[in-house]
Every structure is written in C-alpha cells, then in structure tokens.
Amino acid sequence: MRFSVRGRAVLEVALLSVLAVVMLFPVLWMIETSLKENRDVYAVPAKLFNFDVTLDHYRDVFVSSGLSVAFLNSVIVAGASTVLATVLGVPAAWAYSRFAVKAKKDQLFFILSTRFMPPVVVVIPIFLMYRYIGLIDSALGLILIYTAFNVPFTIWMMKGFVDEVPAEYEDAAMLDGYTRLQAFRKFTLPLLVPGIAATAVFALIFSWNEFVFAIFLTSSDEVRTAPPAIAGLIGGTTVDWGLVAASSVVFALPVLIFAYLVRKHLVAGVTLGAVRR
Amino acid sequence: MGTVAAHGLRKSFGKVQALDGVTLDVPDGSFFVVLGPSGAGKTTTLRAIAGLEQLDAGSVHLDGRDATGDTPAERDLAMVFQSYALYPRRTAYENIASPLRARRRSPGEIAAAVDRVASLLHIERLLQRRPAQLSGGEMQRVALARALVRSPRAFLMDEPLTNLDLKLRVEMRTELTRIHRSLGATFVYVTNDQVEALSMADRVAVLKEGKVQQIGTPAEVYERPANQWVAGFVGSPPISLLPCQAQGDHLVGAEGWTLPRPRWATAEDGRALVLGLRAEDLSVERRGDASLPGELYGLEPLGDRTVVDVRVGTEILKVKARPTVTGSPGERLRVTVDLDRAHLFDAGTGLSLAKAGTR
Ligand SMILES: Nc1ncnc2c1ncn2[C@@H]1O[C@H](COP(=O)(O)OP(=O)(O)OP(=O)(O)O)[C@@H](O)[C@H]1O
Ligand SMILES: [Mg+2]
Numbered sequence: 116m117r118f119s120v121r122g123r124a125v126l127e128v129a130l131l132s133v134l135a136v137v138m139l140f141p142v143l144w145m146i147e148t149s150l151k152e153n154r155d156v157y158a159v160p161a162k163l164f165n166f167d168v169t170l171d172h173y174r175d176v177f178v179s180s181g182l183s184v185a186f187l188n189s190v191i192v193a194g195a196s197t198v199l200a201t202v203l204g205v206p207a208a209w210a211y212s213r214f215a216v217k218a219k220k221d222q223l224f225f226i227l228s229t230r231f232m233p234p235v236v237v238v239i240p241i242f243l244m245y246r247y248i249g250l251i252d253s254a255l256g257l258i259l260i261y262t263a264f265n266v267p268f269t270i271w272m273m274k275g276f277v278d279e280v281p282a283e284y285e286d287a288a289m290l291d292g293y294t295r296l297q298a299f300r301k302f303t304l305p306l307l308v309p310g311i312a313a314t315a316v317f318a319l320i321f322s323w324n325e326f327v328f329a330i331f332l333t334s335s336d337e338v339r340t341a342p343p344a345i346a347g348l349i350g351g352t353t354v355d356w357g358l359v360a361a362s363s364v365v366f367a368l369p370v371l372i373f374a375y376l377v378r379k380h381l382v383a384g385v386t387l388g389a390v391r392r
Numbered sequence: 393m394g395t396v397a398a399h400g401l402r403k404s405f406g407k408v409q410a411l412d413g414v415t416l417d418v419p420d421g422s423f424f425v426v427l428g429p430s431g432a433g434k435t436t437t438l439r440a441i442a443g444l445e446q447l448d449a450g451s452v453h454l455d456g457r458d459a460t461g462d463t464p465a466e467r468d469l470a471m472v473f474q475s476y477a478l479y480p481r482r483t484a485y486e487n488i489a490s491p492l493r494a495r496r497r498s499p500g501e502i503a504a505a506v507d508r509v510a511s512l513l514h515i516e517r518l519l520q521r522r523p524a525q526l527s528g529g530e531m532q533r534v535a536l537a538r539a540l541v542r543s544p545r546a547f548l549m550d551e552p553l554t555n556l557d558l559k560l561r562v563e564m565r566t567e568l569t570r571i572h573r574s575l576g577a578t579f580v581y582v583t584n585d586q587v588e589a590l591s592m593a594d595r596v597a598v599l600k601e602g603k604v605q606q607i608g609t610p611a612e613v614y615e616r617p618a619n620q621w622v623a624g625f626v627g628s629p630p631i632s633l634l635p636c637q638a639q640g641d642h643l644v645g646a647e648g649w650t651l652p653r654p655r656w657a658t659a660e661d662g663r664a665l666v667l668g669l670r671a672e673d674l675s676v677e678r679r680g681d682a683s684l685p686g687e688l689y690g691l692e693p694l695g696d697r698t699v700v701d702v703r704v705g706t707e708i709l710k711v712k713a714r715p716t717v718t719g720s721p722g723e724r725l726r727v728t729v730d731l732d733r734a735h736l737f738d739a740g741t742g743l744s745l746a747k748a749g750t751r
Contacts, residue, residue, distance in 0.1 A: 281475070283475055284477055284479055284480075286444045286464070286471075286473070286477065287471070287473060287477040287478075287479070287490075287538075288479075288494070289443075289444070289463065289464040290442060290444075290464050290465070290469060290470060290471045290491075291465075291490045291538075292465045292491060292494030292495045293465065293494050294463070294465065302479055305481060306480070306481065
C-alpha cells in the first residue's frame, strides 16, 4: 500500500497526537489536580474544565507543609553529587581515552557493571554500612552514594565525547610547550563543554529523581529529599491530593527547565561526531 | 645547534610493527627527508622524535644529549602534523601565536613574530579566520606558520605539502628550501613523494615497513639504490626490472635476450639476478652495441618528453624519448641500453650487486 506524501503527513500527525495524549494525560491530570479545590478533586464525574482555579496548594508547598526544606535538600544533594561525579568522571574519561591502560576494556566493563544492578539490590548492605560508619540519615551519605552511581555513567558517556576530540590537538599543544595537563585543560576541555553539559544533566536528573536510596538511608525531615518527602504525603487517613499534585509539579519543573536550557547542548552533544573538524 | 639522532627505534601497535629498528642521524642544519610509502612508519618516526610516542626500544638524542625520557615541551622541537592539528576554536593568528604564548613571550614580540611568519607564507589575509573557514592548503600553511614562528632546535614536518595543488606545491617547495637555507635550521621532513625528496633533501632516508632501506644524498639514492625496492620506489617513470641470469660474460634474460655483462658486476654463472634500467638510460632513438629486441606497446607524451612503453617478452620497459618520437603499437624495434648505468640486484635478497664505491 502506498500513501501520498500528504496522507503520510496526516497519519503521522494523528499517530503522534494519540501518543502525546496518552503520554501527557497523567501530567495534565497532575497539573489540573494541583489547581483544583480539594472538593473538586473528588468530584464524580471528574470536572475537566469547569472547576475553580486556586493556587492554595502551591502556597502550601512552600509555606505550611515543610516541603521547602525537602526541596532545598534535593537541590543540595543533586547539585553536589553531580558536581562531584563530573569532577571525578571527566578526567577519568580523558585518561581512559588517551592513555594505554592495562586491561582497559575489562576495567571499563567493571565500571559499567556497577550500573547493571538496580539500587534496591544493594540498598540493604549499604544501609548497614552507612549505619556502621555513621552516614545514615545524612546529606553527605546521599551525596556519596549518588556520586558513586553517577561516576561510572559520567566516565562512559564522557569517554565517547573525548574519543571524538582528536588527540593531536593535545600533541600539538605539548610541542608548543604546554604540559600534558595544560594541553588537556586549555585545548581539549573547552571542546568537551557540550558533552559535559549533556552528561551533567543526565546525572542531575538521576540524583534529583532517585527514590530508593533516599527513602532507605534518610528518615528525618531535615535531611529528606523531595521524592520521599512527597511520597510521605500519601498515607494516613486523609490524603491532600491537591498538595501532592502541586508538590509534584514543583518537583518536575527544575528538570524540565534545566533540560530546556541545555537542549542545544543536548543536541550538540549527540551530534558532536558529525561536526566537521 | 640542532642535531637529531634516533637509534634503534622500535614501536609496535598490537600486531603491527610500525618501527623495526629505525636509526637516523640528522646533522645540524641539514634538510633531512624521510621518504617512504604509506604505512612505512614515517609519522611514527617523527612522533617518536617529538616524544609523543612511548617507544618499545631505542633512544633519541638531541644535540648529543639523551632526550629519550624528555617531555615534548622539553625537547624544544616544532612539528607540522600530517592532519594539521590546528586548534578549531582559535583563529589562525591564535594558532600561530600558541607556541610563543606557551613560552610566555611578550605580546609585542608575539605580534611581530606572527606578522613576520604570516608574510613569509602569504597568509596575512587569513589571520582572523578559524580553521573551519580555511581551505586544506590554507590550513597547511597556517600549520607551517605555527612551526616556523619559533626558532626551535629542529623542525619536524609530516607531509606538509601533500594537500596543496601542484602549482602551489612546487612554489612551496622552493619557498621551504629557501626558508631552510635562510634559517640554517635542521629540518626533518617526511614525504611519500620522491620528487619532493630528491629536489629538497640534503640527505634522504628511505623507509619501508618500519625499516630504513637506505640513507644517502638524493643522488646516491637515485644512482646507487641499495636494493631493488628502493630502485623501484625512487624515480619516475619507475625503473624497469628484468629477471635474468649471469652466464659467462653475458646476462641472459628469462625472455631469451642477451646483453654483455657490465664490467663492474661480478656474479657466478647461473645466479638469478634482476636487471634494473632507468628510462633515461634506455633509448629507442640512439644505436648502440647493447640492445634489447622488443615491440612498441604504447606512447605516453608528457610535453617535454615522451615515455615509450616497449614490450620485451612479458615485461614492459619504460623508455625516455624526445617528444617528437612516433610509432604504432606492435612495431618491432630495438632498445639501446646504457650498461654502465644499469643496476643489478640479487633476485633472492633484492640487494644491489654494486657495493658503494665500486662504480
Ligand atoms: N595509533 C596507532 N594504532 C595502531 N596502529 C598504528 C597507529 N599509528 C600507526 N599505526 C600503524 O603503524 C604503521 C605505520 O604508521 P605511520 O602512520 O607511521 O605510517 P606513515 O608512513 O606515516 O604513513 P602515511 O604516509 O600514510 O602517513 C601503519 O601500519 C599504521 O597502521
Ligand atoms: Mg604519516
């Protein structure tokens, strides 16, 4: 069967619309719920359009619910672990790309293998270790475990970007009179910025969204990050769904904004290899 | 001062033996050409001298001092990379200034040096462009400028003219030889173009599969190739090689021809040899005692001369002739051979029978 070009375009738009509705419906529902009065949330049949808009839930997120501390914790933990993973992972990726390391493939595979298992598999042993060394229920503990998960990812992703930058720029710089590290810092590193941005966004999103470690390794409200804190709103006798929805929206926004800000770099990062050198 | 001495360089990449005991002695102030086909190990040799390659064995001495363990910066060399390796985010000016900036020269001194080298290479117009805005030939000249902006111990150049069009290449050849003479500096120059090697070099090292085949002046390499492979690689049109045997005072070809044995060649009867004849030592126009029977195979007019292809048995001989020469394919003719200038190689080892000084 053959479609005309026009028929194809129509079909494409139709299919994409269906997909968009299916994918976005929960998000739309969440946004709606966050704007509804609590009595409208439970209305049967559901009020899709004809409800009174209120921003009370958003005020509650920041004022009365105590969630603002959780959001601040999330910012600190995700930010610090991303910075750490980048600072450790980028030079490691450069070294793996540029130097003849013994059993390089095995090492890289070993590094990657730490990402094979889901967090829930190791959370109990880590819980015990953390309790023993006193890292339980601390921001530092979360930062370290997120860094441990993000470093392998950073090494793998960044190694691809470093491989794309010809080593001869560094060779030329060394002949110019720079040391090897200067050559990396002044000549290769600037070319890696798009890749680093893309990698950091992924690491940041992982740390920001992480739930399993957060709920097992932290308990107090002062240390909790947003995911377990929001989950903690559900339960008890009455659930303030409006607050849950509003805090979820607030939680999702930074990731969206960040990804939007660096979208150019994300694309540049993906297409780095296609750029003429 | 600027002597470069590499001794017994060995380097393998996995199964590939890129350098298999390369030894070069580059005298101060010489234009030293490393000539070889693609994959011979020329780039690897230069990188080893520059300190960019971890060697399996061998040493590099600069100005008589062991520099094998020195960093590239400590060696005080400048290199033109085969791929240019121009910094993509920087303008031509910044690229050229980079070696001076790395060595913390004053801005005034840097500007003066860049201007000088830019006018030397006729790239003043290009200084504010980035590499992506330059053509291949322009990038090559910027890469040359980045090397020439400084006065290092020696210049290492990896095929710096290959990407230029013929006219520019010939111009730049003269230009580079002129620069070399005016600087009096040591050049180690890599090329796969034997015309470049013969026209520019003081000394040539012929490299093949990581081994030095011969080192000498261009004339020595051309007139007295050390082995059959060098004879075949150097010279255009390529030397004609004919299998034959020594028999008494004669050389008897596999195709049935006979030639008097050159006086200088001593070989026992029956030894399998290869006779090498350069196009200019053969003639279809002159008459002489020593000649080979053949038939005209084709004509290749080149303007100033014509190369006549003559079939002798199953081999094709390339014969240099005047541009006015005519003939039709299949025509029978005799090729006169200047036996004093012929080359003889052992068919087994490929080594030349003429020892240095015997001719
Ligand atoms: N980094 C490397 N990894 C693996 N093999 C390499 C590497 N560099 C060079 N080689 C191999 O070593 C041999 C010599 O390479 P080299 O680049 O020195 O040749 P070259 O004479 O410069 O050739 P060309 O004229 O094509 O530039 C080749 O067989 C090449 O494939
Ligand atoms: Mg090369």
